[in-house]
Amino acid sequence: xxYGNGKTTPCEDVLPNQISTCSDLNTTAFVDRMIRVENxxxxxxxxxxxxxxxxxxxxxxxNSAFAPAIRSNxxxxxxxxxxxxxxxxxxxxxxxxxxxxRHTLSQLNPPVSDAPDIDGFGNYNLQIRGVxxxxxxxxxxxxxxxxxxxxxxxxxxxxxxxxxxPSQQFWFQQTSLKLKNAYMKKPQPQKxxxxxxxxxxxxxxxxxxxxxxxxxxxxxxxxSSPSINSGxxxxxxxxxxxxxxxxxxxxxNDFCGVLSGINLCYAGGFGYHAYGKAGWDRRARVVLATxxxxxxxxWGAVKSIRTWKRLDDQHLTTxxxxxxxxxxxxxxxxxxxxxxx
Amino acid sequence: xxYGNGKTTPCEDVLPNQISTCSDLNTTAFVDRMIRVENxxxxxxxxxxxxxxxxxxxxxxxNSAFAPAIRSNxxxxxxxxxxxxxxxxxxxxxxxxxxxxRHTLSQLNPPVSDAPDIDGFGNYNLQIRGVxxxxxxxxxxxxxxxxxxxxxxxxxxxxxxxxxxPSQQFWFQQTSLKLKNAYMKKPQPQKxxxxxxxxxxxxxxxxxxxxxxxxxxxxxxxxSSPSINSGxxxxxxxxxxxxxxxxxxxxxNDFCGVLSGINLCYAGGFGYHAYGKAGWDRRARVVLATxxxxxxxxWGAVKSIRTWKRLDDQHLTTxxxxxxxxxxxxxxxxxxxxxxx
Numbered sequence: 250x251x252y253g254n255g256k257t258t259p260c261e262d263v264l265p266n267q268i269s270t271c272s273d274l275n276t277t278a279f280v281d282r283m284i285r286v287e288n289x290x291x292x293x294x295x296x297x298x299x300x301x302x303x304x305x306x307x308x309x310x311x312n313s314a315f316a317p318a319i320r321s322n323x324x325x326x327x328x329x330x331x332x333x334x335x336x337x338x339x340x341x342x343x344x345x346x347x348x349x350x351r352h353t354l355s356q357l358n359p360p361v362s363d364a365p366d367i368d369g370f371g372n373y374n375l376q377i378r379g380v381x382x383x384x385x386x387x388x389x390x391x392x393x394x395x396x397x398x399x400x401x402x403x404x405x406x407x408x409x410x411x412x413x414x415p416s417q418q419f420w421f422q423q424t425s426l427k428l429k430n431a432y433m434k435k436p437q438p439q440k441x442x443x444x445x446x447x448x449x450x451x452x453x454x455x456x457x458x459x460x461x462x463x464x465x466x467x468x469x470x471x472x473s474s475p476s477i478n479s480g481x482x483x484x485x486x487x488x489x490x491x492x493x494x495x496x497x498x499x500x501x502n503d504f505c506g507v508l509s510g511i512n513l514c515y516a517g518g519f520g521y522h523a524y525g526k527a528g529w530d531r532r533a534r535v536v537l538a539t540x541x542x543x544x545x546x547x548w549g550a551v552k553s554i555r556t557w558k559r560l561d562d563q564h565l566t567t568x569x570x571x572x573x574x575x576x577x578x579x580x581x582x583x584x585x586x587x588x589x590x
Numbered sequence: 591x592x593y594g595n596g597k598t599t600p601c602e603d604v605l606p607n608q609i610s611t612c613s614d615l616n617t618t619a620f621v622d623r624m625i626r627v628e629n630x631x632x633x634x635x636x637x638x639x640x641x642x643x644x645x646x647x648x649x650x651x652x653n654s655a656f657a658p659a660i661r662s663n664x665x666x667x668x669x670x671x672x673x674x675x676x677x678x679x680x681x682x683x684x685x686x687x688x689x690x691x692r693h694t695l696s697q698l699n700p701p702v703s704d705a706p707d708i709d710g711f712g713n714y715n716l717q718i719r720g721v722x723x724x725x726x727x728x729x730x731x732x733x734x735x736x737x738x739x740x741x742x743x744x745x746x747x748x749x750x751x752x753x754x755x756p757s758q759q760f761w762f763q764q765t766s767l768k769l770k771n772a773y774m775k776k777p778q779p780q781k782x783x784x785x786x787x788x789x790x791x792x793x794x795x796x797x798x799x800x801x802x803x804x805x806x807x808x809x810x811x812x813x814s815s816p817s818i819n820s821g822x823x824x825x826x827x828x829x830x831x832x833x834x835x836x837x838x839x840x841x842x843n844d845f846c847g848v849l850s851g852i853n854l855c856y857a858g859g860f861g862y863h864a865y866g867k868a869g870w871d872r873r874a875r876v877v878l879a880t881x882x883x884x885x886x887x888x889w890g891a892v893k894s895i896r897t898w899k900r901l902d903d904q905h906l907t908t909x910x911x912x913x914x915x916x917x918x919x920x921x922x923x924x925x926x927x928x929x930x931x
Contacts, residue, residue, distance in 0.1 A: 366764065404828050406850040415759035415825050422756050423707065454819075478795075480821020484756050487745050509747040 250276050251300040251332070251520035252314035258303060260521040264528055273313070275521040276531075279561045280317035283533050286565045291354070291375075292318050293395070294327040295497035295516045296450030299343075300523065301335025310336060311346055319351045326354045326393075328371045330450040330497060331400040331410060340400070344370035355395075359420055368414040369397030374424050380540065380548035384437040390551050391538050392428050392443055392490065394421055398451040402475065410451050412479040421481075425488040437549070442490035444551050444574055446536065451475065452496045455482045456513050459506035465569050466504030466515070466558075469526065473499050485511055492554060492574040495534065501526050503534075503558060505571065512573045517558050530560035532568075541576070552576050591617050592641040592673070592861035593655035599644060601862040605869055614654070616862040617872075620902045621658035624874050627906045632695070632716075633659050634736070635668040636838035636857045637791030640684075641864065642676025651677060652687055660692045667695045667734075669712045671791040671838060672741035672751060681741070685711035696736075705761040710738030713758055715765050721881065721889035725778040731892050732879050733769050733784055733831065735762055739792040743816065751792050753820040762822075766829040778890070783831035785892050785915055787877065792816065793837045796823045797854050800847035806910050807845030807856070807899075810867065814840050826852055833895060833915040836875065842867050844875075844899060846912065853914045858899050871901035873909075882917070893917050 252258075253273050260271035284292070294315070304310035318325040327347050334340040341357075348355045356373035358364065364372070375393040379385020399411020429442040457472040485491040486509055493505075493512035500518030507513070517532035518525050525531065536556050541549035557570035593599075594614050601612035625633070635656070645651035659666040668688050675681040688696045697714035699705065705713070716734040720726020740752020770783040798813040826832040827850055834846070834853035841859030848854070858873035859866050866872065877897050882890035898911035 404830070407824075407827055412821075412824065414828075415756050415763050415821070418756035418821075419760040475824075477824045477827070478819040478821055479824040480753075480756070480759075480819055483748075483753065483816075483818045483820040486748055486818070487755075489745070 250280070250294065250298050250314050251523035252276060252298065252310050253300055253303040253522045254305055254310065255313050258522050261523060262525040262527050263521065271521055273522055276519065277313070277317055279519065279521075279531060279533070282561070282565060283559060284317060284321045284323065286559065287535055289323065289535070292321075292323055292325040293393075293448055293495075294318075294325070295448055295495060296328050296330025296398075297332045297497060297520070297523070298327055298330065298347075299336060300332050300520075302332065303522065304336040307336035307338035307343060308346055311343065312350075315347075315350055315353075322352060324352055324354050326375065326395060328355075328395045328448060328450060329369070329397050329400075334400065340397075341370045344397075347371070359424070363423070364416065364420040367416045367420055369399060369417060371395065371397045372417055372420065374428075376428070377538075379550070383543070383547045383549065385549060388432055388437070388443070389428055390443050390540070392425070392445040394424070394445060394447045394491065396421070396447065396449040398449040398496075407475075407477055409476040410473060412451070412475040412477065413449065413481040414479065418479075418481055418484045422484055422488055425490050429490060439550065442488075444492045444538075444554060444576075445488075445490040446554070447485065447491050447494045448496075449494075450497045452498055452515070453482050453494070453513065454478045455508055456496075456506075458508050459504065459513075464504040464506035465571050467502065468504055469501040469529075470499055472502070482508075482511070493536075493556070495536070500524055501529065503532060503569075505556065505569075505573070514556065514573075530562050532558045532560050534558050536573075550576060591621070591635065591639050591655050592864035593617060593639065593651050594641055594644040594863045595646055595651065596654050599863050602864060603866040603868050604862065612862055614861075614863055617860070618654070618658055620860065620862075620872060620874070623902070623906060624900060625658060625662045625664065627900065628876055630664065630876070633662075633664055633666040634734075634789055634836075635659075635666070636789055636836060637669050637671025637739075638673045638838060638861070638864070639668055639671065639688075640677060641673050641861075643673065644863065645677040648677035648679035648684060649687055652684065653691075656688075656691055656694075663693060665693055665695050667716065667736060669696075669736045669789060669791060670710070670738050670741075675741065681738075682711045685738075688712070700761055700765070704764070705757065708757045708761055709755040710740060710758060712736065712738045713761065715769075717769070718879075720891070724884070724888045724890065726890060729773055729778070729784070730769055731784050731881070733766070733786040735765070735786060735788045735832065737762070737788065737790040739790040739837075748816075748818055750817040751814060753792070753816040753818065754790065754822040755820065759820075759822055759825045763825055763829055766831050770831060780891060783829075785833045785879075785895060785917075786829075786831040787895070788826065788832050788835045789837075790835075791838045793839055793856070794823050794835070794854065795819045796849055797837075797847075799849050800845065800854075805845040805847035806912050808843065809845055810842040810870075811840055813843070823849075823852070834877075834897070836877070841865055842870065844873060844910075846897065846910075846914070855897065855914075871903050873899045873901050875899050877914075891917060
């Protein structure tokens with residue numbers, strides 16, 4: 250969202266006829282419109298929620314940025330980008346403020362007993378249970394992993410952006426394993442993990458594996474990943490449950506490409522006080538998980554995961570609809586043999 | 591060493607006039623010669639200690655392979671390669687056998703309290719204290735990290751060799767931090783970590799960053815790293831203390847190249863029952879750490895780390911002598927700005 254101070258904060262990269270009337274309030278209006286048109290069960294904000302350099306009061310800016318989510322009474326969750334801490338609160342301060350807000354499922358970090366030394370703020374797992382009164386009502390049928398991909402490198406020999414650290418990867422791996430074991434137990438023991446989705450701000454180096462022949466969407470700028478590879482793609486491949494990753498950071502890339510069975514997707518540039526491309530609409534990604542119907546007219550596991558984007562144009566046009574994953578009879582997607590970076 | 595069954599196990603890739611008399615015993619003789627000529631304080635074996643496919647009894651093969659080290663009464667340590675488990679013992683079994691042998695400093699894994707869920711066998715840290723009666727006598731002045739880089743990928747979508755996992759990286763990172771904190775405390779508080787050296791079998795993807803213009807030694811085959819990057823190079827850069835990495839695995843590469851301040855070095859192909867290059871001598875790498883002399887004629891911190899290789903020729907010829915690291919007044923090597931893979 251790149252929120253600043255509200256109506257006094259101007260838009261960037263909009264058409265000349267939009268400049269005079271455009272502000273952070275356009276970002277707010279777009280959140281409202283997305284909520285009305287999609288009526289989602291959960292809203293996820295993928296970082297750079299506020300653009301700290303221009304927000305004079307971090308708390309006020311955060312309150313304004315998330316106000317549409319809060320007043321919708323829907324559940325919402327947020328993670329940190331690389332700009333959230335540039336105003337009057339530290340990264341920890343921003344995340345501590347967020348977790349106290351209404352209707353949020355955001356968490357500061359896992360319980361200390363699970364991950365005593367985890368790096369960053371806003372690393373957590375959300376478990377989405379099956380339908381009430383179905384055999385999946387006490388199982389997590391869809392697992393969300395939300396992680397703090399940091400801001401900038403603090404290692405003098407490595408320039409550029411931050412990355413997901415061993416402590417976070419170890420927590421992710423252990424959490425994924427626990428969830429898998431639980432999912433494969435009674436009732437309705439499953440053959441494999443429930444599908445997982447990962448959300449963090451900064452794209453992985455593996456996002457650079459694609460070109461227009463093998464992705465859906467557009468790539469209009471370089472991949473601003475860290476300058477080194479910290480191995481999280483490998484860790485996800487090994488865990489085996491994550492079917493798609495959603496990141497922010499690059500505002501004018503909005504593609505999804507699949508590498509070794511994991512979809513690497515941009516969420517799409519959303520905020521108006523953020524670089525973008527004049528005439529190229531701000532956009533947001535929607536993710537839909539559909540459940541299996543069981544024989545006894547009840548609901549089972551997740552059957553498929555689809556995605557599309559909505560443009561902030563007159564009709565909130567839907568584009569780039571695609572299937573990210575479907576459950577096969579063995580519970581696994583067909584294997585793809587392809588090597589990464 | 592690629593040890594098999596001893597004198598009945600033939601050599602590979604030696605000259606025609608060597609074939610009839612060459613066996614594992616040539617490997618044994620080379621260990622003996624290296625010990626005599628260098629009289630080292632510690633011998634490190636970097637995996638594929640035995641070539642399991644051809645060893646009919648793993649215990650016997652291990653006993654023979656390490657016999658020269660044991661009878662020398664020197665300290666020695668070993669880690670696993672990708673072939674050690676191909677005989678009658680599992681990876682855990684091989685490592686459990688090794689740690690019970692005489693004079694070894696090898697360990698199965700860190701204490702469970704430090705790393706309850708670590709992957710692999712033979713992940714451990716050796717601390718080399720300063721000179722007795724000096725101010726460094728209770729400080730670790732040189733830290734060795736020995737890790738199990740696995741054998742093969744167990745993830746169906748990733749072909750090829752194994753890799754260092756998040757659990758191992760997290761343990762390494764925490765160990766490095768503890769050692770740094772201790773080193774910066776009294777007596778003789780230091781400004782930065784003591785230098786560290788890392789040993790594991792399979793080279794990292796970053797070993798492919800060099801060509802003959804920026805390494806010392808030779809590259810006569812591809813870098814057989816895992817097909818994906820699990821981030822250990824990044825983790826070492828962030829920890830900041832490791833100055834050099836030594837691996838085995840590729841028998842006819844023997845170079846050292848420096849990337850972002852970390853030397854990536856091959857140990858050099860040693861064993862005779864192993865692929866190699868006829869007429870290109872088997873070889874071993876020596877590492878020498880030199881201490882500072884303090885004002886009061888005592889000994890201080892590590893001042894420099896040098897390396898060279900010895901060829902198994904008539905004169906045990908020394909080649910490719912080079913300085914890997916020197917302590918600067920601030921305790922840090924001059925920063926190099928260079929981005930990795």
